Each structure stands twice: as structure tokens, then as C-alpha cells.
Amino acid sequence: MWQLFYFPLCPFSRKVQLVLSEKKVPYTLQLAYPWEDDDRFHALNPAGKTPVLHHAERRLVLIDSQAICEYFEETESKSPLIPGSAAARAEVRRLTALFDDGLYGDVTEPLIYEKMKKRLILRQSPDSGVLRAAMRLTHEHLDYLDWLIDNRRWLAGAQLSLADFAAAAQLSVIDYLGGIDWSGHEQSHGWYRVMKSRPSFAPLLSQKMEGLPAPRHYADVNA
Amino acid sequence: MWQLFYFPLCPFSRKVQLVLSEKKVPYTLQLAYPWEDDDRFHALNPAGKTPVLHHAERRLVLIDSQAICEYFEETESKSPLIPGSAAARAEVRRLTALFDDGLYGDVTEPLIYEKMKKRLILRQSPDSGVLRAAMRLTHEHLDYLDWLIDNRRWLAGAQLSLADFAAAAQLSVIDYLGGIDWSGHEQSHGWYRVMKSRPSFAPLLSQKMEGLPAPRHYADVNA
Numbered sequence: 543m544w545q546l547f548y549f550p551l552c553p554f555s556r557k558v559q560l561v562l563s564e565k566k567v568p569y570t571l572q573l574a575y576p577w578e579d580d581d582r583f584h585a586l587n588p589a590g591k592t593p594v595l596h597h598a599e600r601r602l603v604l605i606d607s608q609a610i611c612e613y614f615e616e617t618e619s620k621s622p623l624i625p626g627s628a629a630a631r632a633e634v635r636r637l638t639a640l641f642d643d644g645l646y647g648d649v650t651e652p653l654i655y656e657k658m659k660k661r662l663i664l665r666q667s668p669d670s671g672v673l674r675a676a677m678r679l680t681h682e683h684l685d686y687l688d689w690l691i692d693n694r695r696w697l698a699g700a701q702l703s704l705a706d707f708a709a710a711a712q713l714s715v716i717d718y719l720g721g722i723d724w725s726g727h728e729q730s731h732g733w734y735r736v737m738k739s740r741p742s743f744a745p746l747l748s749q750k751m752e753g754l755p756a757p758r759h760y761a762d763v764n765a
Numbered sequence: 766m767w768q769l770f771y772f773p774l775c776p777f778s779r780k781v782q783l784v785l786s787e788k789k790v791p792y793t794l795q796l797a798y799p800w801e802d803d804d805r806f807h808a809l810n811p812a813g814k815t816p817v818l819h820h821a822e823r824r825l826v827l828i829d830s831q832a833i834c835e836y837f838e839e840t841e842s843k844s845p846l847i848p849g850s851a852a853a854r855a856e857v858r859r860l861t862a863l864f865d866d867g868l869y870g871d872v873t874e875p876l877i878y879e880k881m882k883k884r885l886i887l888r889q890s891p892d893s894g895v896l897r898a899a900m901r902l903t904h905e906h907l908d909y910l911d912w913l914i915d916n917r918r919w920l921a922g923a924q925l926s927l928a929d930f931a932a933a934a935q936l937s938v939i940d941y942l943g944g945i946d947w948s949g950h951e952q953s954h955g956w957y958r959v960m961k962s963r964p965s966f967a968p969l970l971s972q973k974m975e976g977l978p979a980p981r982h983y984a985d986v987n988a
């Protein structure tokens with residue numbers, strides 16, 4: 543069986559969990575904090591990052607959320623998440639990269655540092671300037687999501703795709719960290735409620751980071 | 766015909782150029798500096814990053830170097846660069862991401878900022894602490910390359926792959942910026958000389974960033 547090394551607020555582990563659930567691939571979870579000494583984890587991934595997906599019996603180690611998603615897209619015909627023509631697939635991958643790199647780097651990563659790492663590891667208070675900058679960039683990203691949803695059925699086009707799951711994975715972590723104000727973003731909010739209601743999302747809504755409670759609305763699929 | 770928006774020291778544009786040349790896809794080059802106002806470029810890519818690959822006749826805009834490489838892997842059967850089984854392909858993608866994200870973030874990006882942007886745009890001198898840190902991380906990455914080359918024919922396994930081109934693209938920019946000291950890395954150095962001698966590499970060795978001359982050895986395929 544596949545074993546996923548993850549921690550609750552790692553957006554890339556969330557993206558992989560969503561894809562595995564959508565494709566009905568069974569897996570177990572193994573907690574791994576990249577910033578802690580954990581010889582077994584670092585032996586699997588010398589880069590020391592989550593997610594890592596390990597299949598002991600088949601001696602397979604998959605690393606990097608996009609490499610993992612492409613692997614299951616190639617090996618599981620169920621629920622294609624990079625559907626369509628080569629051009630349509632390029633659009634799914636463009637947006638997935640935009641959320642994995644751009645939204646993560648602009649918002650998720652600084653929020654994880656300021657609100658999670660500083661609180662749980664460094665015992666410092668967050669820098670309010672950094673939080674304000676992340677908040678402003680969140681609005682810019684939500685404006686772009688609004689525009690996509692105004693023009694398309696799903697983010698990358700007519701079909702639900704990895705781009706939707708990649709965006710929702712980042713936003714779920716940002717939301718857990720209290721970083722989303724949906725006002726003025728009705729389209730994105732409606733789309734996120736739909737994503738949150740999918741059965742594949744339920745496990746994410748119950749995963750808690752120890753010592754860091756989620757806001758009340760976080761797990762409410764109607765909020 | 767495809768038109769590539771690039772600037773000479775963008776490692777991701779270099780990765781795309783290598784792949785297009787290896788697959789014998791014709792294209793023209795269009796200079797674009799992401800940090801300058803360029804309405805045509807920003808209309809094509811709202812994220813404002815190079816590379817962007819545009820095909821006006823077919824109304825296609827491809828964005829993100831990995832999405833671009835996957836597109837040509839799917840549409841051009843010539844010279845497969847993500848070869849083998851699903852597991853082998855996952856290994857190519859893991860390493861490509863390691864170089865595109867890890868090596869870029871640790872070394873190429875800070876060097877571009879300190880040695881190119883500060884000189885050409887900000888008219889400041891580089892921060893020697895940042896340069897020292899990048900130098901140290903370069904050695905760690907080269908250690909890992911040495912290890913790969915000791916254990917495999919090419920970086921990702923028995924066959925030349927996108928991982929080799931992604932690594933060589935980053936290293937060529939680092940080398941242009943005077944950031945590589947090969948001593949103690951004979952294996953990586955030998956592998957890089959082989960990459961540098963490929964016909965697909967020749968155009969990169971002649972591309973110069975205006976106002977920032979390359980070191981003497983940079984374009985010498987025997988150095």
C-alpha cells in the first residue's frame with residue numbers, strides 16, 4: 543500500500559491526497575515534519591520536503607507533488623485530471639504551476655512561516671507587515687480566480703481538473719491560517735464551496751495541526 | 766511558427782530552447798524583460814514571467830517551462846525526453862523539479878538578483894554574504910550531481926532526459942554569472958562538458974546579456 547509522508551498544513555500533500563482520493567487509490571498517512579530530524583524521512587527524500595509517497599513492497603518512492611500527480615494520471619485511467627488535447631493539458635499544467643508556485647510563494651508559504659512556524663517552532667509573533675502583504679496578494683489571486691470562473695466552467699476549462707485541486711489545496715491552508723476574506727469574490731467563494739463539498743475534501747477538513755486550532759468556519763462546507 | 770519570449774539569462778527559457786532544439790521544433794526568439802513594462806508580453810502572460818511560447822497562427826500561448834516541455838513531449842515523438850516506465854518518468858520529473866525549484870531558488874535566482882539585476886537595473890553592488898551562501902549551496906547541489914553521475918549513466922537513469930537539460934540550463938546561467946568552481950566535482954564537470962558540446966547547447970553559449978559580459982571560459986566547450 544502507498545504511504546504518504548505529510549503534515550496537515552502542507553498544501554502539496556493536500557493536493558496529492560485529493561488526487562489519490564479522486565482516483566480511489568488507497569493510502570495511509572505518515573506524519574513527517576520536514577524541519578525535524580527524521581532519519582527515515584530524510585533517507586527517502588534527501589531534499590527533505592513533503593510530500594513523499596512510498597510503496598515499500600514495490601520499492602517505489604515518488605517525490606514532488608506534480609511528479610506524483612502525473613504518475614497517477616499515467617497509471618490510473620479513473621477520473622482523468624489532466625484531460626483533453628495537448629493544448630488543454632498545457633493549460634491545466636500552466637494553472638497548476640501558477641497555484642503551486644505563485645499562490646504558494648506569494649501567500650501560503652509566508653503565512654505558514656508567520657502563523658505556523660513562528661508560533662509552533664520559533665515562539666515568535668508574526669510580522670504584521672508580511673501578513674498585510676500576503677493579504678493584498680491573496681486578493682489579487684482571488685481576482686484572477688474570479689475572472690477564470692466568470693469565463694469557464696472550471697478553472698482550466700470545461701472540465702474539472704488538477705488546476706482546481708491545486709488551487710483548492712493552497713486555499714484550504716490559507717483559510718486554516720485565517721488568511722481569506724471572501725468579500726468581493728463571490729465567484730471564487732462559490733467555486734470553493736463546491737470543491738469543499740466533494741468527498742475527497744472531507745479528510746482535509748478534519749486534519750488539524752497540533753497546537754494550532756483552525757478557525758470555526760474552516761470545516762463548515764456551507765461557510 | 767513558434768515565438769519564444771525570453772531573456773538570455775532566464776534558465777527556464779534555456780530549458781525550453783534546449784528541448785525545442787533537441788526535438789527539432791523551429792522557433793524564433795523575442796526578447797522580453799519581465800521587469801519592464803511590455804504590454805504585449807504582459808497580455809500574453811498575466812503572471813509576467815518568461816518563458817512564454819506563442820504560436821500566433823494557431824492562437825496558442827504556452828506558459829511555464831514544464832507545461833511547455835510536457836506539451837512537446839506529447840506532440841513530438843522525436844527524441845523522447847521523459848522516457849521509460851511511469852516510475853522512470855516520475856524520477857525524471859522529480860529531478861527536473863529539484864533543479865527548477867531547488868537549484869534555482871538556492872543559487873540561480875539569488876545570483877541573478879545580486880549579479881544581474883543589481884548591476885543592470887538597481888545600480889547597486891552585490892551582497893557578499895548572499896554570494897557566499899549561494900556558493901556554498903552550489904557545492905551541495907554539485908555533490909548531489911556527482912553522486913547521481915557515479916550511480917547512473919545520465920542524471921535520471923540509463924537515458925538522457927529532461928532532468929539533464931533542466932540541470933544544465935540552471936548551471937549554464939550560474940556559470941555565466943561566475944558562480945561555479947568545479948574543483949572537487951570532476952564527475953559533474955565531465956557531464957557538463959558533454960552537455961555543453963551538444964548542438965542544442967551552441968545557441969545558449971552565444972547569447973549575451975547586454976551590459977554583462979560572460980567570463981572567458983563560459984562559451985569554451987572544453988573548459
Ligand SMILES: N[C@@H](CCC(=O)N[C@@H](CS)C(=O)NCC(=O)O)C(=O)O
Pocket residue numbers: 551552553554576577590591592593605606607608642862866
Ligand atoms: N515542488 C514541491 C514542493 C514541496 C514543498 O515545498 N514542501 C514544503 C512543505 S509545504 C517543505 O517540505 N518545505 C521544507 C520545510 O518546511 O522545511 C512539491 O510540489 O511537492
Ligand SMILES: N[C@@H](CCC(=O)N[C@@H](CS)C(=O)NCC(=O)O)C(=O)O
Pocket residue numbers: 639643774775776777799800813814815816828829830831865
Ligand atoms: N515555473 C516557471 C518559472 C518562470 C520564472 O520564474 N521566470 C523568471 C525569469 S528566470 C521570471 O520571469 N521572473 C520575474 C522577474 O524576474 O521579474 C517556469 O518554469 O517557466
